[in-house]
Amino acid sequence: KKHKFWETQPVGQFKDLGDNSLPEGSIEDPTPLSEVKQEPYKLPNLYEWTTCDIDSEEMCTEVYNLLTNNYVEDDENMFRFNYSKEFLRWALRPPGYFRSWHIGVRVISSKKLVAFITGVPSRIRVRNDVVIMAEINFLCVHKKLRSKRLAPVMIKEVTRRVHLENIWQAAYTAGVVLPTPISTCQYWHRSLNPKKLIDVGFSRLGARMTMSRTIKLYRLPESTVTPGFRKMELHDVPAVTRLLRDYLSQFVVAPDLDENDVEHWLLPKENVVNSYLVESPETHVITDFCSFYTLPSTILGNQNYSSLKAAYSYYNVSTKTPLLQLMNDALIVAKRNDYDVFNALDVMQNESFLKELKFGPGDGKLHYYLYNYRIRSALRPSELGLVLL
């Protein structure tokens, strides 16, 4: 049976596809809090639950090491995501976070951390419906414990702890097809350091292309071209919030960000998130915004390099500067900061710049999911205004 676990969950089921009689929105009503299971789910013998206090240097290091050695790899197992500790602290402590949603599994005897899953609260709008959801991420089971069916019990446990906070919906992404994607996105890569990317096998030399021709093809100017392009600062939070809220209102699914959210998620943080805006030199009005987050990957089995420095397109808003020019400035800044590659999904209006800015399609897809919330039919990536970490 393919989706033994997911067929028991309140998610869109493949068998319901095309059944337009099913209403859009919550699939199951909330359970009275007194009826939510009070005790943790039972783990296989020898394992115990642990709550990971990401503020603790020691626990943060344990989580970092587990993910560094056991988290998501590309389809050819040449790269593995290598989230940094400061990135994890940022990703897991947004306004209103619950430490109880940072869940680990330890071996009782050795106390070794062997699995992890997290949730953070997030206000997400679906059409005109603003729903408080849990954004689920970092599901990781040690390589040596795969197919012990740990993932389903970890998903049930994080769901139980989310329910205890009276939250009944969730959002998550995966590289695999599960019941049932609300949207399936293509990822794209823009080479910034083509020589290294070819050396490590991330990219291949194009047909009838030499290395020097390839380096020239991806060359970028030293400085950005948009007048008034600068880093975002704390005092810009109100204006950036207004700009983002207006821009994101056009998408079917998008975060419902307030100033606290914008301050947390979009203020620049070294080695974690970069954000820039365009302040008109004449009027001092903030007209555009672009941002990317830093997610390196470990390079598995290359003599010359061990890490790939990758930027991931985050939220971008263009109201005056053409999006093409704004994103080219983002590429210029990323190259200047020694990123090897700039990644983007074909969400929002990204399709309008990908090919022209010399992005190439990646070899995989990223599927978006909602838990306990039905969307009548799958969304086009351009209808998605949500980027998960």
Ligand SMILES: COc1cccc(CC(=N)NC(=O)c2cccnc2OC2CCNCC2)c1
């Ligand atoms: C280059 O190193 C990699 C290491 C592991 C996996 C992949 C391929 C991959 N699965 N990429 C993505 O999922 C991806 C590609 C472009 C933009 N965002 C992405 O994923 C984000 C969002 C979901 N959580 C992981 C990071 C690449």
